[in-house]
Amino acid sequence: MSNLVVWSPRVLSLLRIFAGLLFLEHGLMKLVHFPIAQPGAPDPLPPMLIAAAAIEVVGGVLVTLGLFTRIAAFICSGEMAIAYFTAHFPQSFWPGVNQGGEAVLYCFVFLYLAVAGGGEWSLDAVVRKRP
DSSP: OGGGGGGHHHHHHHHHHHHHHHHHHHHHHHHTOOSSOOTTOOSSOOHHHHHHHHHHHHHHHHHHHTSSHHHHHHHHHHHHHHHIIIIIGGGOSOHHHHTOHHHHHHHHHHHHHHHHOSOSSSHHHHHHHOO
8 A cells, every 4th residue: 555655646646637627627617718608607707706717727738737836726716615605505505415515525635735735747737846
């Protein structure tokens, strides 16, 4: 089992990259309808959803690249907490009922990344190694 510890920083980077890419996709669906329009999103988007989409696009890119990972992930985590409590929680306490499970998961993945950082495959790691 101790051999798996060696992979921890790399798997952290994989979690960061895939979470960032999926988050970026949510923002692109809202803003430019790519790969499809966000299901259920009003057209035109209200200012709150435009702000959310901007955080998802910028935050998704930064998290994917591992650049300013901690602050970007913290902001993304906060956005998902706000999204859960404003859009999902009023419908029901249970995420399985209010369809907020994805928002809760993103919130805690990004909170973890805000604490753990970008891992060894990140631009943050490259900048840190510079003399």
